[in-house]
Amino acid sequence: MAISIIKIGGNVIDNEKKLEKFLQLFSSLKGDKILVHGGGKIATQIAADLGVETQMVEGRRITDAPMREVVTMVYGGKVNKTIVASLQSLGTNAIGLSGADGGVILAEKRPVKDIDYGYVGDVKQVNGSFIQSLLLQKVTPVFAPLSFDPEYGILNTNADTQASAIAVEMAKIRDVNLVYCFEKKGVLKDADDEESVIAKLDRASYENYKKEGIIHSGMIPKLDNAFEAVKAGVRKVIICEADDLLNAVENSSRGTTIRL
Amino acid sequence: MAISIIKIGGNVIDNEKKLEKFLQLFSSLKGDKILVHGGGKIATQIAADLGVETQMVEGRRITDAPMREVVTMVYGGKVNKTIVASLQSLGTNAIGLSGADGGVILAEKRPVKDIDYGYVGDVKQVNGSFIQSLLLQKVTPVFAPLSFDPEYGILNTNADTQASAIAVEMAKIRDVNLVYCFEKKGVLKDADDEESVIAKLDRASYENYKKEGIIHSGMIPKLDNAFEAVKAGVRKVIICEADDLLNAVENSSRGTTIRL
Numbered sequence: 001m002a003i004s005i006i007k008i009g010g011n012v013i014d015n016e017k018k019l020e021k022f023l024q025l026f027s028s029l030k031g032d033k034i035l036v037h038g039g040g041k042i043a044t045q046i047a048a049d050l051g052v053e054t055q056m057v058e059g060r061r062i063t064d065a066p067m068r069e070v071v072t073m074v075y076g077g078k079v080n081k082t083i084v085a086s087l088q089s090l091g092t093n094a095i096g097l098s099g100a101d102g103g104v105i106l107a108e109k110r111p112v113k114d115i116d117y118g119y120v121g122d123v124k125q126v127n128g129s130f131i132q133s134l135l136l137q138k139v140t141p142v143f144a145p146l147s148f149d150p151e152y153g154i155l156n157t158n159a160d161t162q163a164s165a166i167a168v169e170m171a172k173i174r175d176v177n178l179v180y181c182f183e184k185k186g187v188l189k190d191a192d193d194e195e196s197v198i199a200k201l202d203r204a205s206y207e208n209y210k211k212e213g214i215i216h217s218g219m220i221p222k223l224d225n226a227f228e229a230v231k232a233g234v235r236k237v238i239i240c241e242a243d244d245l246l247n248a249v250e251n252s253s254r255g256t257t258i259r260l
Numbered sequence: 261m262a263i264s265i266i267k268i269g270g271n272v273i274d275n276e277k278k279l280e281k282f283l284q285l286f287s288s289l290k291g292d293k294i295l296v297h298g299g300g301k302i303a304t305q306i307a308a309d310l311g312v313e314t315q316m317v318e319g320r321r322i323t324d325a326p327m328r329e330v331v332t333m334v335y336g337g338k339v340n341k342t343i344v345a346s347l348q349s350l351g352t353n354a355i356g357l358s359g360a361d362g363g364v365i366l367a368e369k370r371p372v373k374d375i376d377y378g379y380v381g382d383v384k385q386v387n388g389s390f391i392q393s394l395l396l397q398k399v400t401p402v403f404a405p406l407s408f409d410p411e412y413g414i415l416n417t418n419a420d421t422q423a424s425a426i427a428v429e430m431a432k433i434r435d436v437n438l439v440y441c442f443e444k445k446g447v448l449k450d451a452d453d454e455e456s457v458i459a460k461l462d463r464a465s466y467e468n469y470k471k472e473g474i475i476h477s478g479m480i481p482k483l484d485n486a487f488e489a490v491k492a493g494v495r496k497v498i499i500c501e502a503d504d505l506l507n508a509v510e511n512s513s514r515g516t517t518i519r520l
Contacts, residue, residue, distance in 0.1 A: 078333040
């Protein structure tokens, strides 16, 4: 049976009720599964309370030394352990992991070019055999968006690319479905019409939608990333709303399914 | 070969240089090993910065809901992940665990009698087979002082008793040495003379030292706890200074060794 690797972002994490509902769905999902969560806005709030200034460049957080302490605490402690505890209470034997734990996500500190992102990591290597050993014990890994570089320590990492790197690595030994839960019902033909979900995308139809200007701006890097994952062996990538998780994964009746 | 289970407290955690030196010693310790860390004073500082008031009763922290968020972040995030990352950089494949992770330390929220300690847990069950599966993979568990109750979630837990509960459980399947690192060189005959370490204690000599008033006050619960552990199957308990870890564990030339 395939592994489901599910990524949730700030829109779910920052909303207690949404998160609770999502975790119930995730918990009831059959088969082996992995959760990758983003950071959410709570880090910005806690940083401010602790007198640590948040600097963003093009929507990305600059992670200097004090901010790294905050994201380690908030993503690796508060958010991750809260999710793990909720899943345990729901009967899913979850384990929380940063990239440092078990050396499971090794990364390289992003080289400084025009912008110094600080302690931000680009994933280099995923320890798939360790993840598989947990799955074989019916333990469900829950990843915080933190990777590890032996030289620089814990690094803040984009959860989308971390989920994709884990999926690609696991696809070497298992069938893998990668699911991005986001704030829309899927990839939309018309941004103003929530019901205009494109149910299936392959490389050819994607290129067409781009040419026609139907798919544009922010969706392009997300979908490029999805196509890279399927090209690298992931069976399918699904983009859907968190509420639709079960229908999207179990019978593809919700969200957008991306295949080669 | 025996498992070494080492507990460090606030005096090591709060001192960056001491912690670094200790982790080097711990990393070089041969054989399977487990680290259990306490909280340290940093939680009090961060709580204050976040506007959460610290209430202590008889040296114990009252853990209300906001304080639980703080200790989850600080013990489970900041302290735990910092230790794990340092150990990884030293070549020890560490994994950070709260009691919720893998359902590894199940506890019961302490019943309210005279004092309501809030979200504080008394350990009920340790998942020894999961810990053993990590050790077999040459993964070194690093426990934050947090346990888990399916009804109440994450609970703040005394690191000494957590270390002892883990040791007693692992002693069912392996030889176990339990080591408490603390601020003195061992159990002292004369509190003012750091060199007056009692090298060996058994039940009879312990009773004598107590009768003579040489061992008193704060050491008594610590030693009672140690004797309970050896009575329950732990091979020996060592009480020593963090700096003396290797000599204490590998040739018993430092610290106080407690056997039945």
